[in-house]
Amino acid sequence: MHLSTFDLILLGTYAVFIFALAQYISREKNHTKNAKDYFLASKSLPWWAIGGSLIAANISTEQIIGTAGSAYAIGIAIASYEWMSAITILLVGKYLLPIFLKNEIYSMPQFLDKRYGSSLKNMVAGFWIFAYIFVYLTSILWLGSLTINTMTGIDNTLALILLASFSVAYSMYGGLKAVAYTDIIQVVLLVAGGLVTVYIGLNLVSEQAGVFRGLQIMYQQIPEKFDLILSPDNVHYKAMPGISVLIGGMWLINLVYWGLNQYIIQRALAAKNIQEAQKGMLFAGCLKLIIPFIIVFPGIIAAYLVPDLQVADQAYPEMMKLLPDGFKGLVFAALLAAVVSTIASMMNSIATIFTMDLYASWRKKEIDSGVIDAPKLVNIGRAASLISVIIACLLAKPLLSSMDQAFQYMQEAITFFSPGIATIFLFGMFWPKATEKAAIWAMICSVLASTLLSFVWPELPFIDRVVLVFTSCSVVIVLKSIAKPVVDIQPSMISYPSFGTSAIYNMGAVVLTLALSTIYVFLW
Numbered sequence: 001m002h003l004s005t006f007d008l009i010l011l012g013t014y015a016v017f018i019f020a021l022a023q024y025i026s027r028e029k030n031h032t033k034n035a036k037d038y039f040l041a042s043k044s045l046p047w048w049a050i051g052g053s054l055i056a057a058n059i060s061t062e063q064i065i066g067t068a069g070s071a072y073a074i075g076i077a078i079a080s081y082e083w084m085s086a087i088t089i090l091l092v093g094k095y096l097l098p099i100f101l102k103n104e105i106y107s108m109p110q111f112l113d114k115r116y117g118s119s120l121k122n123m124v125a126g127f128w129i130f131a132y133i134f135v136y137l138t139s140i141l142w143l144g145s146l147t148i149n150t151m152t153g154i155d156n157t158l159a160l161i162l163l164a165s166f167s168v169a170y171s172m173y174g175g176l177k178a179v180a181y182t183d184i185i186q187v188v189l190l191v192a193g194g195l196v197t198v199y200i201g202l203n204l205v206s207e208q209a210g211v212f213r214g215l216q217i218m219y220q221q222i223p224e225k226f227d228l229i230l231s232p233d234n235v236h237y238k239a240m241p242g243i244s245v246l247i248g249g250m251w252l253i254n255l256v257y258w259g260l261n262q263y264i265i266q267r268a269l270a271a272k273n274i275q276e277a278q279k280g281m282l283f284a285g286c287l288k289l290i291i292p293f294i295i296v297f298p299g300i301i302a303a304y305l306v307p308d309l310q311v312a313d314q315a316y317p318e319m320m321k322l323l324p325d326g327f328k329g330l331v332f333a334a335l336l337a338a339v340v341s342t343i344a345s346m347m348n349s350i351a352t353i354f355t356m357d358l359y360a361s362w363r364k365k366e367i368d369s370g371v372i373d374a375p376k377l378v379n380i381g382r383a384a385s386l387i388s389v390i391i392a393c394l395l396a397k398p399l400l401s402s403m404d405q406a407f408q409y410m411q412e413a414i415t416f417f418s419p420g421i422a423t424i425f426l427f428g429m430f431w432p433k434a435t436e437k438a439a440i441w442a443m444i445c446s447v448l449a450s451t452l453l454s455f456v457w458p459e460l461p462f463i464d465r466v467v468l469v470f471t472s473c474s475v476v477i478v479l480k481s482i483a484k485p486v487v488d489i490q491p492s493m494i495s496y497p498s499f500g501t502s503a504i505y506n507m508g509a510v511v512l513t514l515a516l517s518t519i520y521v522f523l524w
Contacts, residue, residue: 050280194294420446
């Protein structure tokens with residue numbers, strides 16, 4: 001499949017426009033960027049930029065192509081990752097974000113340093129950098145190159161290089177401010193491209209008899225794809241284990257992703273104030289309601305139109321082949337928008353964690369004495385993010401080329417660590433007796449218990465495994481803290497805010513919860 005001249009013009013226009021906009025936003029008059037400017041957008045983001053940027057960072061190729069691939073294989077059940085996360089976002093906005101903002105946190109490891117100590121901070125900082133490079137960046141780049149290859153015939157390796165190069169050029173100078181504000185354009189493009197794909201696809205299903213007729217036909221012909229809660233006898237039950245999706249490990253997975261994950265929460269940390277941050281979280285939660293309709297439904301439509309695909313992750317690219325000229329360019333630009341936005345976000349978070357949590361600790365004396373100034377710190381961050389992208393480019397194909405569903409790979413890989421992450425943060429925030437040594441043992445328990453269970457109980461769904469491992473980590477941190485209590489756990493270093501929220505936030509939360517409840521009752 002090749003893009004038409006008009007498609008290529010649309011694509012080129014997008015690339016030039018988004019690059020120029022990023023450079024314009026990044027400009028500084030009579031001011032040299034410091035760490036606060038580069039890593040936290042000068043603490044100036046409004047709610048609409050926060051909410052839009054949260055979604056743009058979240059929805060990349062691993063979401064669009066990966067989720068569509070899982071929907072092709074599993075059905076609408078995979079949408080629970082999106083819909084369940086809407087409630088998690090609201091909880092993060094009410095209970096976790098106020099603590100981070102009250103304590104003026106740059107990064108998640110910095111919170112651990114204030115609460116526990118430097119050893120745990122260094123461990124978690126290393127984990128996040130490892131996860132961003134070896135799990136997230138590799139998946140994003142690989143699935144993006146897969147789409148480019150399908151659409152244009154360009155070799156995967158060359159596509160990887162082009163994607164990485166554009167992302168670096170687009171975001172390297174401006175930092176988080178450039179990423180967050182241009183993300184508004186990216187989100188509009190993403191939603192538009194997704195809606196166009198679904199509209200045209202459903203009309204193809206109904207042979208131009210309309211969208212609702214297309215939905216009706218699919219529901220009649222492939223009803224198994226519309227099971228939101230899978231039964232134990234479903235072949236995909238291990239990936240989406242029925243009622244456990246609603247009351248089990250997905251809550252923990254979403255909590256870690258939306259509340260304790262640097263490249264996501266960093267936007268909210270850059271808010272003007274707590275009110276703007278919480279409104280941004282509410283906006284993101286509302287957007288999550290519509291996301292499954294633009295990234296899950298293309299996979300279900302593909303299951304009806306092209307049921308014989310060899311690789312599930314080809315579902316979305318195959319849908320794009322069905323689009324008329326002009327629309328291909330729009331949807332392709334939307335996919336590239338998703339890729340470059342998320343890569344840019346990841347780069348900024350790697351730069352933040354490496355520079356502020358690791359490098360600044362190693363070179364504290366030089367920084368305090370002024371030998372290493374603010375511009376040099378920013379340049380260190382830029383170098384770290386560039387190196388990380390290069391590593392991810394080299395590893396993407398060897399790690400992922402043989403996998404059928406890269407999205408599931410990402411979800412399962414991160415669950416080896418997420419129970420421990422959730423444990424140390426939740427106990428650190430809400431249980432003053434938790435100690436650093438106990439938290440370190442909880443992290444070790446997370447990896448060991450997850451690995452052990454994956455070998456001795458391979459049929460256990462990883463979502464259920466997360467609950468068991470989190471329980472084990474909780475027992476470890478409590479017993480270790482009680483057995484050898486440490487008085488200097490620095491509780492005074494953490495300030496606690498009021499957890500009250502505005503009437504708008506409360507009303508929005510109620511409406512969002514009712515809307516989601518209606519969806520689950522209807523599709524149960």
